[in-house]
Each structure stands twice: as structure tokens, then as C-alpha cells.
Amino acid sequence: MRLNPLTSLAMAGTTAVITTAAASWPLSLAVVSAALALAVRGGTARRLLPAAAAVLVPLCLSLLIVHGLFFPEGRTVLAQWGPARITGEGLAFALQRAAQLAAAVLALLVFSFSVHVPDLVAALSARGVQGRFAFVLASTLALLPAVTSRVHRIRQAQESRGLVIRPGLLHRAAAFRLQAVPLVLSLIEEAGTRAAALEARGFSNPGPRSSYRAVPDSRHQCTLRAVLLVAAAASVVARLWLDRAGT
Amino acid sequence: MSSPSLTLPSPGPAAARKRRLLEVLGALAIAGTYVYLVLNQPTDITGGPGSASALIALSGFLVGAVLLIVAVLPTLPASTVVLIPVALVLNIVLGQFVGSTLVPFYLDAIGTVLIAVLAGPAAGAATGALSSIVWSFFNPTVLPFAAGAALIGCLAGLAARHGMFRRFYLAPVAGFVTGIIGGVVSAPVAAFVFGGTSGVATGAIVSAFRSMGDTLLAAITKQALISDPMDKAIVFTVVAVLAYALPRRTRVQFPFIRRHRVLAGQAGDETQTQVPVTGTGSPAQPTGQGS
Numbered sequence: 001m002r003l004n005p006l007t008s009l010a011m012a013g014t015t016a017v018i019t020t021a022a023a024s025w026p027l028s029l030a031v032v033s034a035a036l037a038l039a040v041r042g043g044t045a046r047r048l049l050p051a052a053a054a055v056l057v058p059l060c061l062s063l064l065i066v067h068g069l070f071f072p073e074g075r076t077v078l079a080q081w082g083p084a085r086i087t088g089e090g091l092a093f094a095l096q097r098a099a100q101l102a103a104a105v106l107a108l109l110v111f112s113f114s115v116h117v118p119d120l121v122a123a124l125s126a127r128g129v130q131g132r133f134a135f136v137l138a139s140t141l142a143l144l145p146a147v148t149s150r151v152h153r154i155r156q157a158q159e160s161r162g163l164v165i166r167p168g169l170l171h172r173a174a175a176f177r178l179q180a181v182p183l184v185l186s187l188i189e190e191a192g193t194r195a196a197a198l199e200a201r202g203f204s205n206p207g208p209r210s211s212y213r214a215v216p217d218s219r220h221q222c223t224l225r226a227v228l229l230v231a232a233a234a235s236v237v238a239r240l241w242l243d244r245a246g247t
Numbered sequence: 248m249s250s251p252s253l254t255l256p257s258p259g260p261a262a263a264r265k266r267r268l269l270e271v272l273g274a275l276a277i278a279g280t281y282v283y284l285v286l287n288q289p290t291d292i293t294g295g296p297g298s299a300s301a302l303i304a305l306s307g308f309l310v311g312a313v314l315l316i317v318a319v320l321p322t323l324p325a326s327t328v329v330l331i332p333v334a335l336v337l338n339i340v341l342g343q344f345v346g347s348t349l350v351p352f353y354l355d356a357i358g359t360v361l362i363a364v365l366a367g368p369a370a371g372a373a374t375g376a377l378s379s380i381v382w383s384f385f386n387p388t389v390l391p392f393a394a395g396a397a398l399i400g401c402l403a404g405l406a407a408r409h410g411m412f413r414r415f416y417l418a419p420v421a422g423f424v425t426g427i428i429g430g431v432v433s434a435p436v437a438a439f440v441f442g443g444t445s446g447v448a449t450g451a452i453v454s455a456f457r458s459m460g461d462t463l464l465a466a467i468t469k470q471a472l473i474s475d476p477m478d479k480a481i482v483f484t485v486v487a488v489l490a491y492a493l494p495r496r497t498r499v500q501f502p503f504i505r506r507h508r509v510l511a512g513q514a515g516d517e518t519q520t521q522v523p524v525t526g527t528g529s530p531a532q533p534t535g536q537g538s
Contacts, residue, residue: 104387181489188365
């Protein structure tokens with residue numbers, strides 16, 4: 001069965017919220033492995049893993065540096081040199097935080113790498129804000145690869161006109177300016193043309209929109225989305241209530 | 248670019264009042280969350296991950312940012328809405344590059360500030376919040392910073408409106424002040440949601456303060472006060488360079504720039520506010536610009 005993109009978004013979001021609220025590392029690790037299994041099964045693991053690593057590796061390193069080495073509240077000192085003390089509490093805090101963040105990040109990334117973007121846009125573009133938001137999302141996702149290749153072309157063009165990036169901050173800044181100005185100019189020019197074209201097609205007119213693309217949806221999925229949202233809200237409330245009762 | 252429709256009914260004052268209410272609610276949600284977090288921080292700074300503060304920071308800031316988007320986005324003219332994806336792409340392309348290098352800066356707001364300068368504080372705020380939300384498609388860790396990004400966009404628009412981009416040396420000063428405010432507001436998110444920072448270089452600065460015995464929030468706020476003002480000063484300077492590099496024909500398409508004389512050397516343009524300048528444009532509707 002193909003899921004409605006909004007349903008999978010609700011699933012990913014609720015998973016992220018519940019893992020954050022539960023704050024237990026077995027649950028976080030379970031979510032991480034479930035997300036990885038889903039990615040492998042969906043065939044998106046090859047693209048997802050580099051993206052997840054780009055986010056999570058610096059984050060985890062930073063957590064280890066901050067809490068592993070310096071944790072003034074820590075008691076159990078495992079090693080010490082100079083002002084740096086490796087404490088058990090600090091390491092536990094860093095690992096717990098890392099597991100929890102990894103779970104939330106992977107849950108959301110599995111969604112964004114598996115979702116069919118035209119479906120998501122069609123599901124979102126009902127009317128009003130949602131329609132405009134869907135335009136911004138779809139337009140950004142379509143522009144990104146185009147802009148990356150244009151950056152490359154502009155660099156080639158400037159290099160053929162004699163641009164050599166020499167070391168030194170000023171030279172780098174000048175080189176950046178030579179590449180950024182044509183890029184921004186052309187993008188803003190194009191945006192103006194696009195605005196006129198969109199306006200001619202009634203982009204900012206109020207009222208309902210229809211779509212050629214039919215996105216599968218059912219009563220069950222609608223109920224499921226409602227249940228998931230309630231579950232996420234309930235987990236947040238339960239967490240706040242428990243913390244209040246605990247202190 | 249966009250002209251008010253002649254055949255469709257224009258939204259009444261009730262709709263405008265509802266939007267204003269949403270804007271105020273969004274701003275209140277962000278401010279209230281920040282005040283609550285700062286007042287309550289000493290009790291549970293190391294109370295374990297997933298403590299109430301993380302959830303309050305996440306939900307309060309996100310709800311505020313979403314309310315701002317819902318309030319602002321429908322009021323923007325199409326010529327501004329099509330610029331938002333451009334700004335987002337600039338944010339992502341430049342931010343992704345700097346975020347992974349060993350520099351304690353982010354430079355992830357160039358697009359947002361550019362839109363704020365071209366189209367005003369409301370557009371800047373919406374762009375900032377949308378940028379975080381769309382970027383979280385690839386990097387979910389930027390999602391909690393949506394409120395901070397919206398604030399940066401709004402402040403940049405206000406700076407542009409009050410002529411901070413008319414003199415070249417004022418732009419970095421405005422960026423510096425914006426960075427101080429933005430950094431202080433974003434620090435609780437970094438502290439409570441992430442328990443640190445997302446980059447190695449910024450993490451090193453935080454751990455330096457931690458080694459002197461600061462609490463986590465104090466250390467991250469100090470790190471933000473070192474990184475953010477410099478970062479935003481650079482961003483504002485870059486945006487000033489870009490804005491002055493735009494040809495006059497493009498600049499005068501933006502009613503915000505004409506009305507508030509955002510850039511220097513535009514004094515002669517007041518006469519042109521009544522007359523369409525480009526072939527594609529009719530006098531653009533002022534809704535949402537500079538409100």
C-alpha cells in the first residue's frame with residue numbers, strides 16, 4: 001500500500017517527538033536501527049547514509065569534546081590531564097544525547113529521502129498558506145541541483161577569464177565576490193520572470209486549488225494521522241507532568 | 248510585479264486582523280519560551296536528555312515560527328514569494344559549505360538577509376523560518392533554530408528600513424548587533440535540545456568555557472556571543488556588496504527599497520514610485536512589505 005506523504009510525515013515526526021520525550025537510550029537505539037532497516041528495505045540507504053553522516057558526525061564529535069572532556073558536574077573521573085577531565089557522567093550524558101539526536105535525525109531523514117516530492121506538494125497544495133508553502137518547498141528542491149551546477153559553470157567561466165584563487169583572505173574574498181555576484185544577479189532576474197509567469201496563472205488568487213495528481217488517501221490514514229498527532233502531544237504532556245512530579 | 252486582482256474580491260479587514268493576531272501570537276510564543284527557559288535553566292541543565300526544557304524549547308520556538316509563517320506568507324506579493332526559494336538555496340549552498348569546515352562561523356543567513364534588505368522585515372522573518380523548515384529536509388538539526396532565523400530576518404529588514412545599508416560601514420555594525428540578539432535567543436536551543444553545538448569548531452569554544460566551570464547555557468551563550476556577531480557582521484557585509492552590485496533596473500523592482508530608500512544613491516527614485524519602471528511591472532502592491 002502506498003502511504004499518503006502526510007501520513008509518513010506524521011509517522012516520522014511523532015517518532016522524533018516520542019524519542020525526545022522518552023529520553024531512554026534503548027528506545028533511541030531501537031529507533032535508529034528501525035530507521036536504518038527501513039532505509040535499507042526502501043533502497044534509500046545509499047543516499048541517506050552520507051547525508052546522515054554529514055549531520056551526525058560533527059554533532060557527535062562536538063558533543064564528545066564538550067561533555068567528554070569538560071563536565072564540571074561530573075564526579076567519576078576516569079582520566080585527567082591539565083584542565084581536561086574525562087568523567088563517567090560526562091561520557092554518559094554525551095552518548096545519551098547523541099543516541100537521542102541520531103534517532104530523531106534518522107527518523108526524519110528516512111521520511112525526506114523516501115517521500116515522493118510531487119506527491120508531497122500535491123498533498124500540501126490545498127489552498128492558502130499550504131499552497132504557497134508547497135511552492136516554496138518544491139521550488140527550492142528543484143532549484144538546488146540547478147544552482148549547484150550553475151555555480152560550477154560560473155567558476156569555469158571566471159577561470160577562463162583569468163580568475164586564479166590565490167591563498168590569502170583578501171584574494172579569497174575577491175574570488176568569492178566574482179562568483180557570487182553573477183549567481184545572485186541571475187537568480188534574482190529569473191525570479192522576476194517567474195513571478196510574472198506565476199501571477200499570470202493566478203498564483204496569488206484566493207480560493208481552492210485542484211491538482212492533476214491524485215494522491216492516495218483513505219479514512220484509515222486520516223484516522224491514523226490524528227492518532228499519531230495525539231500520541232505525540234500526549235508524550236510531551238506526560239514528560240512535562242513527570243518532570244513536574246519528580247522535582 | 249504583482250497587481251491586485253480586478254475580478255476577485257480582496258480580503259477584508261477581518262482577515263488582516265486575524266493575520267495581525269497570528270503575528271503577535273507567534274512573537275509572544277517565541278518570547279515567552281525564551282523567558283521561561285532562561286528563568287528555569289539552573290534547575291535542570293544537566294537533568295538528563297529529553298528533559299522538559301528540550302521539549303518546551305522545541306515546541307515553543309517551532310509553534311512561534313509556524314504562526315509567523317502562517318501570518319506573513321499569504322500577505323507577500325508573488326514577486327517576493329518567488330525570491331524565497333532563491334534565498335533558501337543560497338542559505339543552504341553557502342551554509343552547508345561553511346558548516347562542515349573548521350571555522351566557528353555559520354554564514355547560513357546570506358539569503359535570508361538579502362531578502363530582508365530587498366523586501367522588508369516581514370518577508371525576512373518568513374524567509375528565515377521557512378529556510379530552517381525546508382533545510383531540515385536534509386538536516387533535521389536546523390529545525391529548532393527556526394525562531395532564531397526568523398528573528399535575524401526581521402532584524403535585518405528593520406536595519407535596512409532605518410537606513411543601515413545606506414552607508415557601507417554601517418552594515419557590519421547592524422550585523423554585529425543583530426548577531427548579539429540572535430545568538431542570545433538561539434543559545435537555549437543549542438543548550439537544551441542538543442546539549443552542545445552542531446559544529447566541531449564551535450564545540451571547542453564551548454568546551455573552553457565549560458573548563459572554566461560555566462554552566463552549559465552560560466558557556467553556549469558566551470560561544471554564541473563570540474561567533475554570532477562576527478558571523479552576522481560578515482553576512483551583512485556580503486549582502487551589502489551583493490545589493491549594491493544589483494543593476495538599478497532590478498533594484499527598483501522592489502517597492503520596499505524605493506519606499507524606504509534602503510540603498511544609497513536612490514534619491515532620484517521617489518518620482519518613479521508612481522510609474523512602472525520595468526516592462527513586466529505594474530506598481531507593486533504594498534501589502535506585507537515593510538509591515
